[in-house]
Amino acid sequence: MALVLNEEQQMLKTSAKEFLAENAPVEALRKLRDSKDPKGYDPALWSQMTELGFAGIAIPEEYGGMGFGYTGLGQVLEETGRTLTASPLISSVLLSATLINLAGNEHQKAALLPAIADGNLLVSVANEESNAHKPLAAETRFRKSSKGYSITGTKKFVLEGGTANKFIVSAKKNSKSGLTLFVVDAGAKGVKIDQTPMMDSRNIVTVTFKSVKAAATDILGGEGKGAAPLEKALDIARIGLSAEMLGSMMEAYDRTIAYLKERQQFGVPIGVFQGLQHRAADMYCEIENCKSLVIKSLQAIDSDSKGLAVYASMTKAKISQELKRVTNEAIQMYGGIGMTDDEEIGFFMKRARVAQRTFGDSNYHLDRFATLNGF
Amino acid sequence: MDTATATDLKTFRAETRAWLEANYPESLRKPVKNQEKEVYWGGRNPYFHTPDTKLWFDRMYEKGWAVPHWPTEYGGGGLSKQEQKVLREEMARLGCRPPIFSFGISMLGPALLKFGNEHQKMKYLNEITAGKVWWCQGYSEPGAGSDLAGLQTSAEDMGDHYLVNGQKVWTSYADSADMIFCLVRTDPEAPKHSGISFLLIDMEAEGVSTRPIKLISGKSPFCETFFDNVKVPKENLVGKLNQGWTIAKFLLTHERSMIGGVGDARKEVPLSQIAIKEVGLDDGKLADPVLRLKVAQWMMDGMSFKLAVERILDEAKKGQQMGAKSSYFKYYATELNKDKHELMMELGGYDALKWGEEYEGGKLARDMCRTKANSIEGGTSEVQLNIISKRILGLPGK
Ligand SMILES: Cc1cc2nc3c(=O)[nH]c(=O)nc-3n(C[C@H](O)[C@H](O)[C@H](O)COP(=O)(O)OP(=O)(O)OC[C@H]3O[C@@H](n4cnc5c(N)ncnc54)[C@H](O)[C@@H]3O)c2cc1C
Ligand SMILES: Cc1cc2nc3c(=O)[nH]c(=O)nc-3n(C[C@H](O)[C@H](O)[C@H](O)COP(=O)(O)OP(=O)(O)OC[C@H]3O[C@@H](n4cnc5c(N)ncnc54)[C@H](O)[C@@H]3O)c2cc1C
Numbered sequence: 001m002a003l004v005l006n007e008e009q010q011m012l013k014t015s016a017k018e019f020l021a022e023n024a025p026v027e028a029l030r031k032l033r034d035s036k037d038p039k040g041y042d043p044a045l046w047s048q049m050t051e052l053g054f055a056g057i058a059i060p061e062e063y064g065g066m067g068f069g070y071t072g073l074g075q076v077l078e079e080t081g082r083t084l085t086a087s088p089l090i091s092s093v094l095l096s097a098t099l100i101n102l103a104g105n106e107h108q109k110a111a112l113l114p115a116i117a118d119g120n121l122l123v124s125v126a127n128e129e130s131n132a133h134k135p136l137a138a139e140t141r142f143r144k145s146s147k148g149y150s151i152t153g154t155k156k157f158v159l160e161g162g163t164a165n166k167f168i169v170s171a172k173k174n175s176k177s178g179l180t181l182f183v184v185d186a187g188a189k190g191v192k193i194d195q196t197p198m199m200d201s202r203n204i205v206t207v208t209f210k211s212v213k214a215a216a217t218d219i220l221g222g223e224g225k226g227a228a229p230l231e232k233a234l235d236i237a238r239i240g241l242s243a244e245m246l247g248s249m250m251e252a253y254d255r256t257i258a259y260l261k262e263r264q265q266f267g268v269p270i271g272v273f274q275g276l277q278h279r280a281a282d283m284y285c286e287i288e289n290c291k292s293l294v295i296k297s298l299q300a301i302d303s304d305s306k307g308l309a310v311y312a313s314m315t316k317a318k319i320s321q322e323l324k325r326v327t328n329e330a331i332q333m334y335g336g337i338g339m340t341d342d343e344e345i346g347f348f349m350k351r352a353r354v355a356q357r358t359f360g361d362s363n364y365h366l367d368r369f370a371t372l373n374g375f
Numbered sequence: 376m377d378t379a380t381a382t383d384l385k386t387f388r389a390e391t392r393a394w395l396e397a398n399y400p401e402s403l404r405k406p407v408k409n410q411e412k413e414v415y416w417g418g419r420n421p422y423f424h425t426p427d428t429k430l431w432f433d434r435m436y437e438k439g440w441a442v443p444h445w446p447t448e449y450g451g452g453g454l455s456k457q458e459q460k461v462l463r464e465e466m467a468r469l470g471c472r473p474p475i476f477s478f479g480i481s482m483l484g485p486a487l488l489k490f491g492n493e494h495q496k497m498k499y500l501n502e503i504t505a506g507k508v509w510w511c512q513g514y515s516e517p518g519a520g521s522d523l524a525g526l527q528t529s530a531e532d533m534g535d536h537y538l539v540n541g542q543k544v545w546t547s548y549a550d551s552a553d554m555i556f557c558l559v560r561t562d563p564e565a566p567k568h569s570g571i572s573f574l575l576i577d578m579e580a581e582g583v584s585t586r587p588i589k590l591i592s593g594k595s596p597f598c599e600t601f602f603d604n605v606k607v608p609k610e611n612l613v614g615k616l617n618q619g620w621t622i623a624k625f626l627l628t629h630e631r632s633m634i635g636g637v638g639d640a641r642k643e644v645p646l647s648q649i650a651i652k653e654v655g656l657d658d659g660k661l662a663d664p665v666l667r668l669k670v671a672q673w674m675m676d677g678m679s680f681k682l683a684v685e686r687i688l689d690e691a692k693k694g695q696q697m698g699a700k701s702s703y704f705k706y707y708a709t710e711l712n713k714d715k716h717e718l719m720m721e722l723g724g725y726d727a728l729k730w731g732e733e734y735e736g737g738k739l740a741r742d743m744c745r746t747k748a749n750s751i752e753g754g755t756s757e758v759q760l761n762i763i764s765k766r767i768l769g770l771p772g773k
Contacts, residue, residue, distance in 0.1 A: 003686035004693055257768055271770040274761070280770065281763035285707050288700075292682035314675050370671040375647045375661045 003295050013075035024085040026344045033201040039163050040203025041086045050119025055093050064114030070301040074243035081247025084351050086202050088122050091159035095237040096123035103221030103229035124164035126155035126207050133360040135234055136227050140171040149214040161205035162195045170226055178224030182214045200354040235312035238359045239297040242319040245355050246294050249323045252348040256330040286322045293318055310372050317365035320356040327352045387458055391465045398434045399471050400427035414476045418509035419553045435474035442480050442504045450504030479503035479510040481633050483556050486626045490614040511552035513543040521758050524567045530559035530574055539605040549585045549598035552578055562617050573619035575611040592744040628701045630753045635704025637684055646670050653722040673718055680707050699766035706759035709749035716743040
């Protein structure tokens with residue numbers, strides 16, 4: 001497949017760009033942060049976004065979505081990266097809806113997906129437990145009795161967990177059994193949420209499940225059968241998040257290049273200095289590489305490629321490395337101004353650090369890439 | 376020409392595959408040991424490594440596939456872009472060697488197609504496709520490397536001919552070549568970019584001499600080239616007088632895309648395979664954990680660059696300008712290749728340090744030395760970064 005967008009995808013990108021520039025500029029994130037709103041996103045903005053169909057882009061039509069595929073969703077995510085728009089797109093739409101679509105039965109899909117596509121239902125995956133990404137290493141346990149299931153454990157780094165209506169929580173029966181995924185109400189008895197602000201001002205929480213009840217009908221994908229769909233959903237989410245990160249990377253870069261042309265020192269724009277030019281040109285090359293990885297990987301999701309895992313790890317690793325570099329160079333090239341809270345460029349660096357770590361950082365994926373390639 | 380239907384292409388692929396199977400000589404179906412010696416370079420005194428090398432070239436030439444992308448009236452194949460791609464892929468599939476390797480095809484040809492007159496195209500392009508003339512490139516001079524427009528070799532208008540005096544340097548294969556395409560100064564008074572012309576000179580002409588220079592790899596594939604009162608017919612001027620810089624830049628773009636590996640469908644052994652062979656696995660992982668990550672990083676960079684070339688070519692097909700992107704291709708591909716060779720040295724351990732006979736014991740080390748030139752020849756990495764800064768990013772000059 002040609003590595004270019006089709007007309008529909010291009011139109012989606014343009015409309016997302018225009019909408020976000022007008023309604024959710026970086027200034028909106030600053031306001032959200034300064035108001036100390038624990039939600040970490042703006043519900044009014046979210047309802048506008050869902051009216052435009054953003055939440056349903058990748059959800060199949062029979063479940064109330066647009067059936068536009070992940071290449072389309074990736075374009076919207078890329079644009080939210082440019083504006084650093086905080087919303088439940090990554091947690092509820094990209095990861096949770098994908099997981100439900102992959103692992104859920106007819107009944108679960110019909111009950112959950114249309115509500116996610118509407119934006120009324122927010123679902124977060126509660127999976128991580130240790131201090132670094134170990135997606136299949138749950139210590140959370142469930143017990144099974146004649147009355148149903150009971151789940152106990154603590155989940156870290158739950159994206160948008162403070163505002164979720166439901167969690168998809170992973171648990172094992174014992175240390176040797178496979179992963180089981182339960183859909184649990186956020187308001188269920190025994191669910192406790194602790195929120196500590198992260199450096200990107202978004203809503204990421206720790207959730208404690210203490211003997212939380214669930215029924216057999218709450219299991220996604222069958223008992224002990226959660227690992228495969230979870231890994232696949234995570235791969236898709238890694239690629240979608242990479243699209244968001246690419247948007248942030250390009251925006252931080254464009255702003256830096258504009259600054260190099262505008263800032264005068266020694267009687268000339270600082271962009272004349274070769275010490276800066278060559279670093280800028282080298283970053284240009286890496287951004288071209290990253291753009292290609294993202295579109296190729298998004299297409300790999302839509303064509304159900306066998307190489308999905310390799311593409312996901314390659315893309316997440318490389319994008320994480322380059323976003324780190326571009327945001328660091330941005331601050332350096334802005335000089336003293338780049339260190340100030342008044343200047344927006346610092347917001348890109350802070351969001352970057354959280355996104356780099358989410359769903360596995362570059363070290364994790366470099367290692368996984370080697371393993372997947374047989375060495 | 377690019378509107379061929381999918382069925383046409385399918386048929387073309389099937390026919391191409393069958394033809395190659397039938398015509399690619401059995402004896403060439405093994406890895407090349409010494410690229411330089413085994414490939415056919417063309418020329419007035421042709422050298423064929425084996426009779427099958429000749430057979431392969433002759434068959435491909437007759438088919439028009441020595442230069443598949445040129446028009447048939449110049450001895451090319453007249454293939455559409457899609458057909459060229461199919462042919463490249465099918466050749467890669469069977470591991471076919473290129474029938475000929477020539478700067479005439481990769482550099483001079485595109486310039487003549489765009490700037491040459493009909494007589495020049497008929498004569499020189501037909502000679503190139505037939506493998507009859509070996510061309511070399513006379514751009515660099517001792518005082519004009521990165522600052523190419525500072526060149527001093529002069530061509531004086533003597534009425535019925537030009538009189539050429541001066542010196543070129545780093546002229547690859549000048550001692551084997553029959554003809555040289557040269558940048559010469561035809562107006563010493565004009566600003567430096569506006570006094571340059573593009574001239575074709577016969578290496579057998581009186582007053583032309585060469586002196587080989589030995590490289591750090593131990594080989595001497597390039598020369599100093601001297602012009603001492605060399606008479607050049609006026610019809611050998613390509614394009615307009617004093618407008619050679621336009622041609623020079625056009626040609627460099629081609630050269631850089633070529634060095635950048637654009638359109639290269641060759642299958643390479645993945646670096647991870649080499650690593651496993653050299654270092655071995657331990658519990659499924661490369662036995663050296665540091666090298667493992669370096670190899671993984673290199674492969675990721677390499678794959679992402681390959682995809683970027685593919686994407687940018689796809690965008691070009693949809694009408695987006697390539698602009699100065701050839702500088703990105705050239706820069707990134709050559710830096711990658713240097714890194715790869717350094718990594719292969721690390722993987723190769725003590726044995727990699729051997730400096731045996733060329734292409735025997737010392738191959739790895741000698742090849743590594745040779746790759747150092749990748750980021751120098753065709754315009755240095757720093758020059759490519761300057762071009763990206765100015766022409767793509769629009770950063771101000773001094
Ligand atoms: C936390 C903090 C504390 C500070 N404390 C003090 C203080 O107590 N007292 C005080 O007087 N100042 C202080 N400063 C100011 C500091 O010294 C300046 O920020 C610094 O000198 C850079 O100047 P600038 O911010 O104007 O950046 P600019 O000069 O605008 O530089 C912007 C970018 O251009 C680059 N650049 C500029 N010129 C060239 C060149 N010729 N070649 C290549 N690159 C170039 C810079 O390296 C930088 O990356 C402080 C700054 C910070 C961030
Ligand atoms: C193996 C090989 C084959 C070659 N074959 C040919 C051939 O067939 N025909 C031909 O005409 N030429 C050929 N060349 C020459 C090649 O094009 C030149 O070597 C090249 O353009 C660099 O010029 P230079 O060697 O004079 O280096 P210089 O221009 O002297 O450069 C020296 C260093 O200074 C840096 N530098 C120079 N200017 C700048 C700047 N503005 N900003 C930042 N850094 C700068 C360079 O990047 C380099 O690192 C060949 C070279 C090699 C190594």
